[in-house]
Amino acid sequence: MTADRALGPNTYLIGEAAGLDRLTTPALILRLDAFEQNLTRMEAILQSAGMRIRPHAKTHKCPAVALRQIEAGALGVCTATLREAEAMVAAGVNGVLITSPVVGPPKIERLAGLNLQAEGLMAVVDHADNADALAQAARTAGATLAVLVDTDIGMHRTGVSSAEAAVGLATRIAAADGLDYRGVQGYSGQVQHIENYAERENVYGRQLDRLAATVSALSDAGLAPPIVTGGGTGTLGIDVQRRVINEHQAGSYAFMDVEYNLVEIVQGQNTSPFATSLTMRNSVVSNNAAGFVTIDGGFKCFATDGPLPELESGTPGGARYEYFGDEHGRVVFAEDSEALPLGAQVELVTPHCDPTVNLHDFIHAVRGDVIEDIWPIEARGVL
Amino acid sequence: MTADRALGPNTYLIGEAAGLDRLTTPALILRLDAFEQNLTRMEAILQSAGMRIRPHAKTHKCPAVALRQIEAGALGVCTATLREAEAMVAAGVNGVLITSPVVGPPKIERLAGLNLQAEGLMAVVDHADNADALAQAARTAGATLAVLVDTDIGMHRTGVSSAEAAVGLATRIAAADGLDYRGVQGYSGQVQHIENYAERENVYGRQLDRLAATVSALSDAGLAPPIVTGGGTGTLGIDVQRRVINEHQAGSYAFMDVEYNLVEIVQGQNTSPFATSLTMRNSVVSNNAAGFVTIDGGFKCFATDGPLPELESGTPGGARYEYFGDEHGRVVFAEDSEALPLGAQVELVTPHCDPTVNLHDFIHAVRGDVIEDIWPIEARGVL
Numbered sequence: 178m179t180a181d182r183a184l185g186p187n188t189y190l191i192g193e194a195a196g197l198d199r200l201t202t203p204a205l206i207l208r209l210d211a212f213e214q215n216l217t218r219m220e221a222i223l224q225s226a227g228m229r230i231r232p233h234a235k236t237h238k239c240p241a242v243a244l245r246q247i248e249a250g251a252l253g254v255c256t257a258t259l260r261e262a263e264a265m266v267a268a269g270v271n272g273v274l275i276t277s278p279v280v281g282p283p284k285i286e287r288l289a290g291l292n293l294q295a296e297g298l299m300a301v302v303d304h305a306d307n308a309d310a311l312a313q314a315a316r317t318a319g320a321t322l323a324v325l326v327d328t329d330i331g332m333h334r335t336g337v338s339s340a341e342a343a344v345g346l347a348t349r350i351a352a353a354d355g356l357d358y359r360g361v362q363g364y365s366g367q368v369q370h371i372e373n374y375a376e377r378e379n380v381y382g383r384q385l386d387r388l389a390a391t392v393s394a395l396s397d398a399g400l401a402p403p404i405v406t407g408g409g410t411g412t413l414g415i416d417v418q419r420r421v422i423n424e425h426q427a428g429s430y431a432f433m434d435v436e437y438n439l440v441e442i443v444q445g446q447n448t449s450p451f452a453t454s455l456t457m458r459n460s461v462v463s464n465n466a467a468g469f470v471t472i473d474g475g476f477k478c479f480a481t482d483g484p485l486p487e488l489e490s491g492t493p494g495g496a497r498y499e500y501f502g503d504e505h506g507r508v509v510f511a512e513d514s515e516a517l518p519l520g521a522q523v524e525l526v527t528p529h530c531d532p533t534v535n536l537h538d539f540i541h542a543v544r545g546d547v548i549e550d551i552w553p554i555e556a557r558g559v560l
Numbered sequence: 561m562t563a564d565r566a567l568g569p570n571t572y573l574i575g576e577a578a579g580l581d582r583l584t585t586p587a588l589i590l591r592l593d594a595f596e597q598n599l600t601r602m603e604a605i606l607q608s609a610g611m612r613i614r615p616h617a618k619t620h621k622c623p624a625v626a627l628r629q630i631e632a633g634a635l636g637v638c639t640a641t642l643r644e645a646e647a648m649v650a651a652g653v654n655g656v657l658i659t660s661p662v663v664g665p666p667k668i669e670r671l672a673g674l675n676l677q678a679e680g681l682m683a684v685v686d687h688a689d690n691a692d693a694l695a696q697a698a699r700t701a702g703a704t705l706a707v708l709v710d711t712d713i714g715m716h717r718t719g720v721s722s723a724e725a726a727v728g729l730a731t732r733i734a735a736a737d738g739l740d741y742r743g744v745q746g747y748s749g750q751v752q753h754i755e756n757y758a759e760r761e762n763v764y765g766r767q768l769d770r771l772a773a774t775v776s777a778l779s780d781a782g783l784a785p786p787i788v789t790g791g792g793t794g795t796l797g798i799d800v801q802r803r804v805i806n807e808h809q810a811g812s813y814a815f816m817d818v819e820y821n822l823v824e825i826v827q828g829q830n831t832s833p834f835a836t837s838l839t840m841r842n843s844v845v846s847n848n849a850a851g852f853v854t855i856d857g858g859f860k861c862f863a864t865d866g867p868l869p870e871l872e873s874g875t876p877g878g879a880r881y882e883y884f885g886d887e888h889g890r891v892v893f894a895e896d897s898e899a900l901p902l903g904a905q906v907e908l909v910t911p912h913c914d915p916t917v918n919l920h921d922f923i924h925a926v927r928g929d930v931i932e933d934i935w936p937i938e939a940r941g942v943l
Contacts, residue, residue, distance in 0.1 A: 185943050186666065201666045203942045235886060257887045277856075277887060280845045281903045283569065283584045303846055304902055334854050334884055335846040342848075366885050462663045463686055463718035465725075471717050473660075476915045478942050482864040482883070500865070501717050502749050503618060503914050504640045504660060504942075519687055520664045531886050532859045535919070538941045558921045559586045559861055559887075560568050 184551040185539040197546040198522060202460040203478045205537045206524070207242075207432070207552075209544045211454035215431050216249035218450050223425055226417040231255050231274055231406065233428030234556070236531045239540055240268030241552035242431065247272070253297055255406075255426050256556070259284050262298070263291055264556035272297040274406065276362060276426065278307055278327065278335055289314035292322050299404075301327035301362050303336050308350055315355035323357045324350055325404060328391050330363040331384040340387075340394040347400045360404030361395065363388035364426060369411030374441040378415050385421045392421070410451070414443045434530040436483045453526050455534070456489055458541075459506070461521045468513040472523060475505045477536060483529035491523045498525060567934040568922040580929040581905060585843040586861045588920045589907065590625075590815070590935075592927045594837035598814050599632035601833050606808060609800040614638050614657055614789065616811030617939070619914045622923055623651030624935035625814065630655070636680055638789075638809050639939070642667050645681070646674055647939035655680040657789065659745060659809065661690055661710065661718055672697035675705050682787075684710040684745050686719050691733055698738035706740045707733055708787060711774050713746040713767040723770075723777040730783045743787030744778065746771035747809060752794030757824040761798050768804045775804070793834070797826045817913040819866045836909050838917070839872055841924075842889070844904045851896040855906060858888045860919060866912035874906045881908060 187204060190196035197206075223230055232246050235257040243254045243265055253272015256262045262273045279288045279300055292298050292315065302308045302324050315322040326347050329336030337343050343361065351358040365384050371377035388407065395402055406424040408416040413430070416422055429437050432455035442449050457478065463471040479486050479500075486498045488508065495511030508523060510516070517523070527533040534540075535557055542550040570587060573579035580589075606613055615629050618640040626637045626648055636655015639645045645656045662671045662683055675681050675698065685691045685707050698705040709730050712719030720726050726744065734741040748767050754760035771790065778785050789807040791799040796813070799805055812820050815838035825832050840861065846854040862869050862883075869881045871891065878894030891906060893899070900906070910916040917923075918940055925933045 186670070187943075199666070201664070201943060278845050280856075281584070281843055283582070287569070303848060306902060329848065333849050334888055334890075336848065338848050460664055462661050465686060465712065465719065465721050466716050469716075473663075474942075476863065476865045476912075477918045480859065480864070481915075482859045503918075505717055507717075519689060529859075532864075535860045535886075536942065538943065559857075559919065560570075560584060560921065 184553065187541060187548065188551060190548050191551060192547065192549070195546050196548040197543055200458050200522070200541065202458050202522060203474045204458045204541050205534065205539065206456045206458055207540050207542050208454045208456070209542055209549060211452040212431060215451045215454060216246060219427065219430050220250045222413065222417060222450065226420055228417065228420070228423055228425055230425045230427065231272065232431065233276070233426045234261055234265060236428030236432060237534055237540070237554070238264070238556035239552050239554045240265055240270055242540070243270045246431065252424065258559070259288055260558065260560055261556040263287070266291055266295040266298070268555060271295070274299040276301055276364065278303055280307060285310050285314045289318040289320070289322065292320050293318055299323040299325060299359055301325045302346065302350070303327040305346060305349055308346060308353065308356065312353040312355035321355060321357045323359045325359050325406065326350065326361045328361050328363045328388065330365055330387045332365045332367055334366065336363070340391040343391045344394050344398045344400065347395055348398065351400060358400065360402030360406065361391060363391070363405070363407040363422070364409070365407070365412070366409070369409040370436060370440060371411070372439050372441060374414065374444045377411065381412050381415055382419070385415070385419050389421045410437055410442065411440050429530055432530045434527045435485070435487050436529050438526070455527055455530055457486065457525045457527055458522055459525065461517050461519055464516055464519055469507045469509045470517050471501060472506050472508055473504065475500055476503045479527060480529040480532035480536070482532060486525040486528050489524045489526055491521070492517070567936065570924060570931065571934060573931050574934060575930065575932070578929050579931040580926055583841050583905070583924065585841050585905065586857045587841045587924050588917065588922065589839045589841055590923050590925050591837045591839070592925055592932060594835040595814060598816070598834045598837060599629060602810065602813050603633045605796065605800060605833065609803055611800065611803070611806055611808055613808045613810065614655065615814065616659070616809045617644055617648060619811030619815060620917055620923070620937070621647070621939035622935050622937045623648055623653055625923070626653045629814065635807065641942070642671055642674070643941065643943055644939040646670070649674055649678040649681070651938060654678070657682040659684060659747065661686055663690060668693050668697045672701040672703070672705065675703055676701055682706040682708060682742055684708045685729065685733070686710040688729060688732055691729060691736065691739065695736040695738035704738060704740045706742045708742050708789065709733065709744045711744050711746045711771065713748055713770045715748045715750055717749065719746070723774040726774045727777050727781045727783065730778055731781065734783060741783065743785030743789065744774060746774070746788070746790040746805070747792070748790070748795070749792070752792040753819060753823060754794070755822050755824060757797065757827045760794065764795050764798055765802070768798070768802050772804045793820055793825065794823050812913055815913045817910045818868070818870050819912050821909070838910055838913055840869065840908045840910055841905055842908065844900050844902055847899060847902055852890045852892045853900050854884060855889050855891055856887065858883055859886045862910060863912040863915035863919070865915060869908040869911050872907045872909055874904070875900070
């Protein structure tokens with residue numbers, strides 16, 4: 178068979194009975210029942226707090242996923258990069274918020290161009306020079322660009338450093354011809370994976386205090402922010418309790434992974450409100466040794482910044498995964514007598530979903546053992 | 561400007577004066593002078609030992625690089641996957657050896673189809689069932705497939721486990737209608753990065769003894785292998801000394817990285833015969849804090865299975881790189897008073913070149929500060 182590169186080598190299996198076990202691997206799998214349940218649960222959780230979601234598309238980089246999130250009630254999607262935003266807009270996704278500053282003349286010019294085609298596009302700024310450059314590019318393009326002030330609430334990655342600086346930048350934006358002041362962003366990445374709820378609340382609570390103080394300062398200056406955006410899957414429970422932000426940026430909740438499955442998302446609940454919907458299918462490519470087999474997934478298949486992938490099904494009890502180079506991993510059995518035949522498939526929970534998805538071109542959307550559809554990961558690639 | 565996705569957003573800079581400093585980032589850079597020197601040096605090193613190179617294209621996944629390697633004297637290229645082989649063949653690269661077993665009916669059928677179009681294509685097998693399946697697919701397609709016996713010389717990833725098993729499998733291949741027996745492969749991955757030469761020689765020397773014994777056993781059985789292939793950049797010095805293999809599979813020598821720059825490739829020579837030709841260009845996207853700036857490269861820009869990226873130029877002395885999430889890193893300065901302006905570019909040596917290249921779509925081929933060409937990384941993606 179000839180591989181159809183548009184949807185990959187498994188295109189011929191769409192809708193076929195028992196297509197799942199006939200996949201060419203490695204293949205990224207999305208269990209649609211669990212995925213849809215995650216979207217529904219997120220809407221219910223946020224609705225009870227009067228909040229909305231603009232989920233982060235850096236998790237999936239896939240317009241097909243974004244459109245389903247919007248269908249389920251999302252305001253649009255967040256993106257980490259201009260490239261992701263371009264891919265989303267090209268696929269008809271409205272309400273895109275780019276959550277990292279867009280810097281440098283070539284990207285700013287692209288952003289101004291994208292703003293002409295996109296409905297509800299927003300960017301963030303954390304520096305007066307960047308605000309001025311965005312304003313000028315928007316004016317040159319003949320449009321107004323909606324922007325939020327990015328504030329550093331304690332992560333020290335991007336964002337202005339104080340409430341005073343936020344007021345100063347918001348004032349500049351509000352006065353700028355070409356810009357439309359829409360509010361503030363306060364995101365904290367490193368706290369998302371603190372596994373214990375109380376510990377996470379202790380650190381993140383103080384960060385939300387800073388964000389709340391910035392919101393107050395802006396309001397006092399006559400710049401009350403219509404949008405206060407932030408939060409991730411790990412801080413969801415706290416964000417819903419505190420209600421400092423009114424738009425939530427969680428992304429991983431839709432897929433989940435080994436890392437987030439360890440996090441106590443809702444206080445006192447060991448069971449996550451979200452189910453693992455994303456997995457990897459791999460195949461045995463060598464089985465000449467006792468006690469393990471070699472499978473077709475290594476550093477180029479799984480993200481290596483987090484924990485190990487976890488074997489899910491199709492493997493004898495007690496088996497574990499180990500990296501075995503760029504293109505290979507091994508399944509190590511609890512007993513030397515256990516084995517899997519050449520070509521057998523195993524399924525694994527991905528270690529850290531965002532950078533794992535970024536390694537792949539296609540999401541295989543599965544219900545039961547049928548591949549309902551294949552979705553290209555259009556925004557993969559960093560430029 | 562509109563991004564030309566075929567060659568990416570920097571297409572308009574090809575041939576422009578000082579194009580390097582105007583790049584949209586993150587951008588993978590290949591310094592052509594160093595790259596060409598690496599190819600020339602490799603040819604000289606192997607020629608003196610009567611060996612040839614079929615360099616591993618899993619490093620670059622880029623047909624443009626493969627064609628230059630062949631122009632410099634390479635026999636063809638190795639690939640780790642069928643997908644890489646398909647991309648190479650489609651771009652006119654001959655002499656492709658797929659170094660990992662191709663398993664399962666869909667991939668075997670694709671391999672048989674590729675074999676009809678490709679000149680000099682070869683595959684490896686480490687299991688009788690797989691040899692039989694390849695033979696049948698080749699016969700059905702009406703052609704003969706060239707195969708090597710993959711032998712495990714101590715890495716325990718793929719390959720038959722003993723000289724006897726190698727003879728058994730080679731006999732089966734030689735007798736099979738549809739297959740053409742071409743020799744053996746004996747590759748060892750984990751030894752490549754043992755930094756000390758003597759330690760590496762101690763471990764790898766015994767592995768080469770096993771490979772030599774297998775070659776003898778095959779010769780005794782009337783199956784003297786025309787091709788004995790293996791070796792990597794880290795074992796080059798030993799491979800040239802020992803001359804057990806006659807075709808070398810080194811890949812990283814063309815680019816080099818932080819990891820390989822630590823390895824004593826030639827005994828007693830602290831200076832590598834190969835120069836760092838591959839780097840990453842990143843830009844400052846936020847500089848609101850004292851002592852560091854945030855740049856646009858994190859887990860989705862650099863491979864995280866090895867050491868940290870190393871800052872190369874454009875940064876004050878003593879500065880170092882730290883990961884800062886999926887899309888961000890930080891440049892931490894030796895002194896709080898040091899800084900880099902918003903939009904400033906820095907250049908970094910990649911940590912582990914193979915999986916880093918796999919994260920990107922384009923190689924920017926640079927001489928001096930001019931971008932001579934942009935090469936798509938066609939074989940990126942795991943399926």
